[in-house]
Amino acid sequence: MLSLACCLLAVLAWHSLTKSNAKRGFMAGGKAAQKDSLSVTIASDEGNIPVTAKSDYSTTSSSPSFSVTRPADTNAYAAGDVIGAATGSSAAITLLNVGVAGQLVKFVDGVILISRTDIPAGMSSFTLRFYNATPPSAYGDNVAWDLPSGDISAYLCSVQSDSVIDRGSTLEVTFSDPSRYMRLITQHLYAYLTTDSGFTPNSGTVKTGRLNFAGI
Numbered sequence: 001m002l003s004l005a006c007c008l009l010a011v012l013a014w015h016s017l018t019k020s021n022a023k024r025g026f027m028a029g030g031k032a033a034q035k036d037s038l039s040v041t042i043a044s045d046e047g048n049i050p051v052t053a054k055s056d057y058s059t060t061s062s063s064p065s066f067s068v069t070r071p072a073d074t075n076a077y078a079a080g081d082v083i084g085a086a087t088g089s090s091a092a093i094t095l096l097n098v099g100v101a102g103q104l105v106k107f108v109d110g111v112i113l114i115s116r117t118d119i120p121a122g123m124s125s126f127t128l129r130f131y132n133a134t135p136p137s138a139y140g141d142n143v144a145w146d147l148p149s150g151d152i153s154a155y156l157c158s159v160q161s162d163s164v165i166d167r168g169s170t171l172e173v174t175f176s177d178p179s180r181y182m183r184l185i186t187q188h189l190y191a192y193l194t195t196d197s198g199f200t201p202n203s204g205t206v207k208t209g210r211l212n213f214a215g216i
Helices: 002-036
Strands: 065-069 093-095 104-114 126-131 155-160 171-176 181-183 189-195 206-215
Touching: 065 093, 104 126, 155 181
Parallel strands: none
Antiparallel strands: 065 206, 093 189, 104 171, 104 181, 104 206, 126 155, 126 189
8 A cells, every 4th residue: 555655646746747847848938939039119209100001002903094085177197296185285184093192003005996987098006105293295286295304204104006907987096015114193194195107187086095004
């Protein structure tokens, strides 16, 4: 009986020692992990620290549309002329809600449909000239496009279209240049549509367009 009691006491002592060692090891490991971790000290008067989350920038696509009805005349265009709704006011196209202010966007592609049943002699292609703000030059219809010093800060890039395609009752102009990246300063972009060659337009021709952008 004495031997059995001694054995039981020995087992209980060993079990207690094992639990104690395990607890000390866990605490020691926690202290070691705490010692190896980095600490950050925030001043008591710092207040809330603003953090800009990546979700502030949309990575989804946008497809702004527009429509331009040219003046009721048939005055011939020369290569490089601006196409707009009036001769006495800015012909810049507003592309609404392209992305978020400060965001980088990529031009993907676009299309402009022209309400005309035939391709006039000389018409070849067009160019879109992009700006991150309304261009101060304020060119009207049938004015030669230029990049003056006052427009440079707003100017982004130019994208040339493919050749005009006759779709029967409508002319189609397609744009595709996914290598063009643009930085927004507001959520909108602006553009001039210019001719690449001279031709004689129809009076009051309507041009409707849709451009596709991808957020970065």
